[in-house]
Amino acid sequence: MISMEFLVASGIGFVTALGIYLLLRGRSYPVVLGLSLLGYAVNVFIFAMGRLWQSAPPILGSGAVCADPLPQALVLTAIVIGFATTGFVIELALRSRQEGGTDHVDGRRDAPEAPAAAEPRP
Amino acid sequence: MMSTLMNHLPVLVVLLPAFTAMTLLLLGDAGSDEHGGHGHARLQWARRIALGSGLLGLALAALAVQQASEGVLQVYRVGDWPAPYGIALVLDRLGALMLLLTALVALPALWYACGGWDGHGRHFHALFQFQLMGLNGAFVTGDLFNLFVFFEVLLIASYVLMAHGLGRERLRVGLQYVVLNLAASALFLVGVALIYAKTGTLNLADLALRVAEVQGPDAALLKAGALILLVVFGFKAALLPLAMWLPATYAASCAPVAALFAIMTKVGVYAILRVHGVVFGVGAGDSALVAEPLLLPLALGTSVLGVLGALAANTFQRLVAWLTVASVGTVLVALGLYQTAAWAAALYYLVNSTLVVAALFLLAELLAAQRGVAGARLEPASALAQPALLGLMMLLGAASAAGLPPLPGFIGKLMLLEAAGPHPWQVPVWCVVLGAGFLTLVGLARAGSILFWHVREDLPATASGASAKLLLPTLALLTATVAMSVFADPLQRYTQAAAEQLLEREAYARAVLGPQALSEPTTRPYRFEPPAQETRP
Secondary structure, eight states: OOHHHHHHHHHHHHHHHHHHHTTOOOOOBHHHHHHHHHHHHHHHHHHHHTTOOOOSSSOOOOSSSOOOHHHHHHHHHHHHHHHHHHHHHHHHHHHHHHHHHHOBOOOOOOOOOOOOEEEEEE | OOHHHTHHHHHHHHHHHHHHHHHHHHHHOTTTTTTTTTTTHHHHHHHHHHHHHHHHHHHHHHHHHHHHHHHEEEEEEEGOOOOTOOOOOOOHHHHHHHHHHHHHHHHHHHHHTTGGGGGGGGSSHHHHHHHHHHHHHHBOOHHHHOOOOOOHHHHHHHHHOOOOOOOHHHHHHHHHHHHHHHHHHHHHHHHHHHHHHHSOOOOOHHHHHHHOOOEEEEEHHHHHHHHHHHHHHHHHEEEEEEETHHHHHHHHSHHHHHHHHHHHHHHHHHIIIIIIIITTTOOGGGGGTHHHHHHHHHHHHHHHHHHHHHOOSHHHHHHHHHHHHHHHHHHHHHHOOOOOOHHHHHHHHHHHHHHHHHHHHHHHHHHHHHHHGGTSSSSSSSSSSSHOOOOOOOHHHHHHOOOOOTHHHHHHHHHHHHHHHHHTTHHHHHHHHHHHHHHHHHHHHHHHHHHHOOOTTOOOOOEEEOOHHHHHHHHHHHHHHHHHHHHHHHHHHHHHHHHHHHHHHHHHHHHHHHGGGSOOTOOSSSOOOOOOOOOOO
């Protein structure tokens, strides 16, 4: 039986790895995707830092057990901030592409493409 | 009235820029019409409101310093939630000093921006106030996660301010700046989560008590969290391997924004002092002094890298940006010595170097505007319109940056060298600090001789000098550095007291958590551990 901890930990690790790979790409779109994936992984990580619980409410009530509510509140804040910044970075990448004519993060020009095959004339 | 004001002082310094920014947003934007907003009535009003709020902020910060200098540690519980559960804002000597420094840099930068830059894009004044809100919040908060939130507030304002004025270069560098900062924010969250997992609290006062109780393998994870935070704060402060983003970013920003950004690296320094200097400092049990073996060598390297970059810079803006890196290196060297006297020197030098760097950024643009097509590039160009005035300003700034007596840069470095006396790393610290000062002088002398003396006779001299609207803010910043020299004695006593106050963990904990904090066993768990998983059939 695979434990829940193992599944969550390896899942976070896998998504982080994907995020870092995409973050290191040269075009702005994969970089933005990488940032989002990294954000997801970090959010689940914070969530897991309150320990993993089964059938425990995140609020003190009549029951004896209760899951730690604080990381859940932290995650909410982190999600909101992450969403806003992702929106902003997409807009910035689009503006940069418009002004610079390339979506390479270093502003490198694309190699001149081979001239497109002449359209067949009717 | 006055007592109400003083009671709410810690939250007022955050609320004032927040409400000013919202008012400015409601007022509407003047920078987007076809004339660039110049002379527009709305822009005039935005300037008045922003400057008025800046003056009020300066007054509040001065009140905070005055109160803190009497040794008062003011704690403000937001919403009156008891301390480790709710968010506490704390105003101590260090926080008050940083607030005053922020206001002192922000006001001239704002004044300078009112000379025309604010009309070159949208919502400049509102964003500037949001940035101030983030900065002030980061300096008063007593909670690690709240520090993250204020970091994000100041960063997201800085993303837009950095790209203010647009243009290809700004957008390209801006995208890199944003992506790097977002990655750093993700790391910040990982570090905070690790620390929470092992201590069950994020309140800085509570953390300082609990970190000492974490032992053995748990302390290893806690240290990992602390070192991840060192990476994040080191990135913001431009510590050695993470400093490369700074020169391009600061050199590409427009002058008032770059001047304001001079304080942003200091936020990283401040966070390192609070977290790694105090929480993970002396007396933190198994995790004590976790950053010490890294901080000093990296800071020395940062100083060397900064001055080498300054020597190699091809524009004056880049040179000043590299000097920012070098000054951060010097401040962090002092922090890395982990001694009260060295921390006092660090705070004194930090205030001085921030003011000088901000003034040099403004001066760089004044110079560039009078050099025709060459701009700020360090190459012979047409003669300046006001060589004597700008030359004197340059001399003053350069002498203070390089640490020549009697300017405050010298006093700060002298304090640092004295404090390093008994330390085992004394020789490298002395060599690097003195060598960096000398090379700074060489770099600035080279820049100055090119800018002022290598005049190309074939080009016509620039006719128009800088307007008083731009000159006065720059002069104000330089005057502030000279004033630091005049009032060196009270300032030194203040920074010494601030450094001593930082190490009084117990007084801090009592003030934030209440008088029972130390007598009660602090190991009470905030949460239950999940029961061992039942074996399934």
